[in-house]
Amino acid sequence: MALRKLVAGNWKMNGDRAALAELDAIAAAAVDHGGVDVAVCPPFTLIAPAADRAPGLPIGAQDCHQNAKGAHTGCISAAMLKEAGARLTIVGHSERRADQHETDAEVRAKAEAAIGAGLTAIVCVGETEAQRDAGQALAIVEGQLDGSVPPAGTGDTLVIAYEPVWAIGTGRTPSVADVAEMHAAIRAKLAALLGEEGAKVRILYGGSVKPDNAVELLGVADVDGALVGGASLTAAQFVPIIAAAASLG
Ligand code: PGA
Numbered sequence: 001m002a003l004r005k006l007v008a009g010n011w012k013m014n015g016d017r018a019a020l021a022e023l024d025a026i027a028a029a030a031v032d033h034g035g036v037d038v039a040v041c042p043p044f045t046l047i048a049p050a051a052d053r054a055p056g057l058p059i060g061a062q063d064c065h066q067n068a069k070g071a072h073t074g075c076i077s078a079a080m081l082k083e084a085g086a087r088l089t090i091v092g093h094s095e096r097r098a099d100q101h102e103t104d105a106e107v108r109a110k111a112e113a114a115i116g117a118g119l120t121a122i123v124c125v126g127e128t129e130a131q132r133d134a135g136q137a138l139a140i141v142e143g144q145l146d147g148s149v150p151p152a153g154t155g156d157t158l159v160i161a162y163e164p165v166w167a168i169g170t171g172r173t174p175s176v177a178d179v180a181e182m183h184a185a186i187r188a189k190l191a192a193l194l195g196e197e198g199a200k201v202r203i204l205y206g207g208s209v210k211p212d213n214a215v216e217l218l219g220v221a222d223v224d225g226a227l228v229g230g231a232s233l234t235a236a237q238f239v240p241i242i243a244a245a246a247s248l249g
Pocket of ligand 1: 163168169170171209227231
């Protein structure tokens with residue numbers, strides 16, 4: 001089943017109010033290419049101004065806390081994100097799994113909190129280079145899915161992003177065959193975890209997606225879109241990726 005593609009930008013800890021000017025052309029491209037979904041996830045402080053500036057463009061966060069409120073200094077709840085204008089949030093990005101020591105169980109709880117607050121959750125998984133070299137890539141990703149996919153996730157509320165850690169920000173990407181093998185394995189695991197709904201959950205590829213490799217990566221079976229870091233920071237780089245997704249239907 002071909003799912004509607006989603007191209008989501010992850011600005012990470014980049015961008016300021018001046019950078020929101022990039023959203024004008026990104027939002028226009030999203031309208032031009034109405035056959036694909038587009039979203040941008042800026043830093044927390046830019047969510048509200050981004051949503052104001054580009055009301056038609058889904059704006060997301062890059063993390064949320066698993067609890068609704070309480071004594072969690074420096075954290076932010078899913079409902080707060082929703083109130084600020086977010087429609088989705090990334091959870092379990094490998095940078096957070098590494099830097100903030102987030103576990104699969106925490107990632108699942110964050111995804112459940114996001115969905116409970118009315119946000120779509122993009123749950124990230126992916127192996128390190130050492131794990132791939134040891135032949136463990138499939139087992140690692142399947143284990144992350146077992147631990148971090150919310151059982152109530154649906155095609156409307158849940159997205160998976162497969163991001164090999166060694167491909168993030170490096171300019172390196174897996175072979176088409178390796179992407180195909182991994183996305184097929186993720187699809188099978190989603191069916192096992194979610195039943196029929198597992199066929200409707202989009203599986204994004206992420207890690208050094210650029211205008212010049214987007215058609216190749218997005219054309220792989222069961223690649224239902226892309227999670228884009230560096231190349232989402234400017235419309236000049238991000239719009240061609242949106243167009244590539246649209247060209248594949
Ligand atoms: P990149 O980042 O496109 O800069 O490799 C992707 C990501 O971490 O989501």
